[in-house]
Amino acid sequence: MDGQVSAIQRYCVTDGYGIRTIVFLAGCTMHCLWCQNPESLSNAPRLMYVDNLCAGCGMCKIVCPLDMHGGEAATNWVKNYKNCEKCLKCADVCPYMALNVSSKIMSDEQVVKSVMKDEVFYRNTGGGITLSGGEPLLQADFSAEILSKIQAAGISTAIETAGFVTFAKIEKVLPYTDLFLYDIKAIDQGTHKKYTGVDNAQILRNVRKLARMGKEIIVRVPLIPGVNDGAEFTKIADFAKSLDTVQELHIMPFHNVGADKYRQMGLHYEMGDVKEDNEEKVEEARIYAESLGLRVSIGGSGY
Ligand code: SF4
C-alpha cells in the first residue's frame, strides 16, 4: 500500500520511549496557527524553495512551462506561487536541492525498511517507530500497515495524533499501537476553535474512549504564549489527570523554527511576532502538572 510521507527523522528521543524514528505523514485535519510542520498540512505535494541553496544555474527556468522562475535564479517563484501548477518539474532538475517537494509517495514496505535500519537501537533502548504528521490517522490504513509490520517484528509502536478524526480511523490502528501521544491544545471550545480552526468535542471524546479501553496515552501540549500557557493549561492538565491511563504529560514550548518553511512554501506564518522566550510559563506549567502526580517532560518534535 502507498501513502504520502513528508519526512523520516531518525534518532529522536522525545517522541515516545527510547530511541525512535519519526515518520511524518502528509495531510492534516486541523490548522493550528503555530504549526511548525506546514509541509505536512496538505496531502498533496508542494514546492519548497530554499533561497540560500540556489546557485542561479537557471535549470528551473528552462523546464517550467509557466516561466515562473524569473531572472537568472528561482527568486520569483514564491511571489508567483498562486499560479504554479505544481508539476514539480523544476524540483526534479534542480541540482542544488534549492527546490524541494514537501512530501512524496512511499510504499509501506519502503517505510518499514527505512525504519528497521535502526533496529539495533530500538532493541537496546526500548525505542521504535512513532507516526506523526500532520495527522497520521488521515492515512489510517497506511498507518495500520506500517505499524502492524513493525509490531510483528517485536518493536515498539507509537502514534502522535491530534485526535480530530472519527473513532473508526483510530480503531484501524488500535491493535498495532502500543502508545498514543495525544495532543490537546485547549479545553475551552472557543479558544480551540479560534486557534486550530476546529471544535474540540470529538478530540476529547476520542481520548476518553481510548483511556476507557485501557490504551497507554501520553498527553502532549504545545505551550503557546497567550493561548494556553496560563489558566487554559491548568484545565488541560486537570483533564489529562482525569484519564485513567495517562501518567505522563509532555510540554512542548513554543518556538519559531518552522517559520522559514512557511517562507519557502510561499505561505504566511501567523505567529512570527510571538516571542519564544516563555521559560517562566513552561516552569509554571511543569510545576502544576507535577503537583497533580503526572510525570512531566519538556520537548517533542511534532506540533
Ligand atoms: S512546479 Fe511550478 S514553478 Fe516548478 S516547473 Fe512546475 S509550474 Fe513551474
Ligand code: SF4
Ligand atoms: S535549478 Fe535550483 S539552483 Fe538552479 S536556479 Fe533553479 S532553484 Fe536555483
